[in-house]
Amino acid sequence: MTPAISVTGLTRRYRDHLALDQISLEVQTGSIIGLLGRNGAGKTTLLRILAGQEFPSSGGVLVHGARPAENEAVLRRMVFVREDQTYPDFKVRHALRVASWFYPHWSAELADALLADFGLPADRAVKKLSRGMRSALGIVIGLAARAELTMFDEPYAGLDAVARQIFYDRLLADYAEHPRTILLSTHLIDEAAGLLERVVVIDRGRIVLTADTDDLRGVATAVSGPVLAVDEFTAGHVVWGRRRLAGQASVVVVGALDEADHLRAGSLHLDLAPLSLQQLVVQAAGQPADTLERTTA
Amino acid sequence: MREMAGLDEGTPLFAQIAERLAEEIADGGLGEGERVPSMNELAGFYRINPATAAKGINLLADDGLLEKRRGIGMFVASGARKRLLARRRERFARRYVEPLLAEAARLGIGLEELVELVREATHALPLNAQGGVTV
Numbered sequence: 509m510t511p512a513i514s515v516t517g518l519t520r521r522y523r524d525h526l527a528l529d530q531i532s533l534e535v536q537t538g539s540i541i542g543l544l545g546r547n548g549a550g551k552t553t554l555l556r557i558l559a560g561q562e563f564p565s566s567g568g569v570l571v572h573g574a575r576p577a578e579n580e581a582v583l584r585r586m587v588f589v590r591e592d593q594t595y596p597d598f599k600v601r602h603a604l605r606v607a608s609w610f611y612p613h614w615s616a617e618l619a620d621a622l623l624a625d626f627g628l629p630a631d632r633a634v635k636k637l638s639r640g641m642r643s644a645l646g647i648v649i650g651l652a653a654r655a656e657l658t659m660f661d662e663p664y665a666g667l668d669a670v671a672r673q674i675f676y677d678r679l680l681a682d683y684a685e686h687p688r689t690i691l692l693s694t695h696l697i698d699e700a701a702g703l704l705e706r707v708v709v710i711d712r713g714r715i716v717l718t719a720d721t722d723d724l725r726g727v728a729t730a731v732s733g734p735v736l737a738v739d740e741f742t743a744g745h746v747v748w749g750r751r752r753l754a755g756q757a758s759v760v761v762v763g764a765l766d767e768a769d770h771l772r773a774g775s776l777h778l779d780l781a782p783l784s785l786q787q788l789v790v791q792a793a794g795q796p797a798d799t800l801e802r803t804t805a
Numbered sequence: 806m807r808e809m810a811g812l813d814e815g816t817p818l819f820a821q822i823a824e825r826l827a828e829e830i831a832d833g834g835l836g837e838g839e840r841v842p843s844m845n846e847l848a849g850f851y852r853i854n855p856a857t858a859a860k861g862i863n864l865l866a867d868d869g870l871l872e873k874r875r876g877i878g879m880f881v882a883s884g885a886r887k888r889l890l891a892r893r894r895e896r897f898a899r900r901y902v903e904p905l906l907a908e909a910a911r912l913g914i915g916l917e918e919l920v921e922l923v924r925e926a927t928h929a930l931p932l933n934a935q936g937g938v939t940v
Contacts, residue, residue, distance in 0.1 A: 540854055676852065684845040684855050702809050702818065702853040722817040722857055729815070767899070775907055782815025 510573040512537045512657050512689040513558060518567035520553050527553040529713040530567070535689060537656070540679075540703055542721070543693040544789050545710035551693045552591075554710070555661050558691075559588035571657060584612060589650035591662035593642070600637070600645060601630040604652070611653040618682060619652035625674050639666030647675050651682055659691045672696070676703055697786035707785070711793045726782050728791065729765055732758035733778035741769075741776055748791055760791060809852050818853055822861025830870065830881055831889040841871055841879040 513535040520528040528550045535541060543551050556562040557569055560576035560583055569575060576582045595603050600623070608614040623630060626644040628637075637645065643665050650660055664672050680703060683690065694700050701721060709717040728748070731738055738757040748760040760783065765773075773780050783791065812821050829835045842850070847858035862879055865871045870885040909919050 539856065677849075680848060680852065680855075684848060702812070702851070702857075705854045705856050721854075722819055722860070725817045726815045771904070771907075774904065775911075782813075784814050 509537065511535060511570075512572060513691075514568075514570040514573075515554075515558075516568045518554075518557065518569060519565045520550075520557065520562070521565045526713050528557075528564075531710075531713075531715055533708060533715060533718070535691070537689050538687045539705040540683065540690045540692065542697070542700060542704035542707040543691055543710065544697055544707055546793060547695075549710045550713045551710055552661055555588065555590075555659050555691070555693060558657075559583075559586065559659060561588070584610065585655055586657035586659065587611065587650050587653040587655040588659045589646040589661065589663045591665055592639075593646040595634040595642075595645070597635055598633070599630070600628060600632055600634060603634055603645060604630075604649065607649045607653060611655055613654035613656075613686075615652050615654055618654070619648055622648040622651060622678060625678060626671060640664075640668065640671065641666075643667050644671060651678060654682070654686050654688065657689045657691070659693075661693045662695065663692075664696075672699065676700065679703070697789055698784050701785040707789075709789055709792055717789075717792050721785065724785060724788055726764050728760050728762050728783040728788055730758060730781045730783060730787075731761050731773065731778055732756065732781075733776065737776040737778055741773060741778055812851055812853070818851075818857045819860035819864065822847060822851065822853075822858055823864040826861065826865055827870065827889055830885050831893060833886065835881050837881045837883050837885055839881050840877070841865075841881060843878055 511534050513533065515531055515533040518528055518531040518533075519526070531550075531554065543554070545551050553562065557564055558571055558576060560578065563577060571582050572585055574582045576586070604616075604619050604623075608616060608619075622628075626641070626648065628641055628644050628648065632641075634642065634645065643663060644667065647660075647663050650658055650663065664675065667675070676699070679690070692700060692704070704721045707717070707719060707721050707724070708715060731741060733756065735752065735755055735757040738759060742759055742761055746762040748762060750757065750759045752758075765780070770780065812818060826835070826841060830837075835841065841862065844855050844859040844862060847853075847861070848855040851858070862871065866873060866879060870882055870888065871879045872882045873879055905919075909915075914922070
């Protein structure tokens with residue numbers, strides 16, 4: 509089957525800045541993927557190139573087997589919702605009508621339900637919407653398009669926790685009935701972690717980690733307690749970020765721990781706390797590219 | 806952290822889903838021959854990816870604890886409860902007795918005293934028909 513996305517050796521250079529550096533990535537159809545990384549890591553550049561809104565400096569980009577730039581057949585099969593998306597000067601329902609003409613799988617029913625969920629008034633002029641409401645409009649279009657490739661780039665500027673929960677729940681419910689490929693770029697990693705089947709972590713224009721989200725659970729653990737006990741426990745393990753204060757130490761152990769390890773930690777009076785996906789991504793961004801992949805393989 | 810109906814960090818979600826379903830079967834909440842929640846029902850309830858939920862269900866199915874009925878869904882296999890309880894029994898010593906003994910040793914509580922403590926605790930709880938403790 510043709511992958512939803514196939515990127516090989518993709519580089520994007522702006523004058524003296526290397527935004528993407530030899531990126532290769534393949535995404536199969538029918539999954540929800542998290543695109544994670546710091547600001548300026550290259551996430552938006554990658555998404556814009558996939559959406560045909562920007563050109564690669566070198567390398568190949570195929571979406572559903574074809575080059576996306578200026579290719580209407582491919583563009584109609586994808587929707588890209590940007591952070592702070594702007595709209596022409598018209599009302600919410602006009603924005604939805606225009607979207608309904610463009611996207612072949614558009615669901616007016618879903619759009620109406622989502623408008624109600626977010627309390628978005630259909631007759632309000634888009635430019636009079638609050639920042640959060642404008643984000644909600646982007647989410648409504650992104651979901652109601654039911655596009656085979658759905659890309660959200662930090663879609664929730666100004667949305668509160670309740671509205672974000674609505675977004676996650678509706679996305680999951682509609683995805684369950686209408687599977688598609690969803691790429692979600694986000695800073696709110698722990699919020700979205702449960703939704704993501706796979707994650708791709710970008711750091712300084714390079715992919716530093718691609719993994720099944722579930723494989724990353726429990727792959728790193730913060731171990732803290734008396735220095736000597738920590739040293740004894742962590743001997744022979746791959747360790748990140750050792751911190752010390754007086755007689756206490758805290759380190760991150762990479763690699764899954766088994767029941768025997770937990771018992772041993774208990775008898776050494778050590779505290780074990782699994783790293784959340786967010787903490788893991790923060791740590792991974794500072795490490796050699798393959799540390800985690802070696803331990804999850 | 807987003808609310809995921811009590812799932813925790815640190816263990817794969819699919820394993821936690823499988824564990825929850827297994828507990829439910831062992832405790833009799835899900836009876837033998839009963840339909841197990843579907844992948845999408847589990848995904849919606851726990852707010853997780855449907856593929857992850859499916860992996861959890863499949864783990865139990867591969868183990869023979871669930872059986873697929875074509876076009877209807879997954880059902881609890883006969884004998885599943887018995888097998889799960891036997892497995893829990895095997896893990897009892899490792900999970901409860903060994904840590905209990907380790908902590909007792911650390912605190913200098915001798916075997917006699919420990920047995921007495923267990924007996925005292927038992928008095929506070931009514932025993933059920935099998936001679937076990939009803940919690």
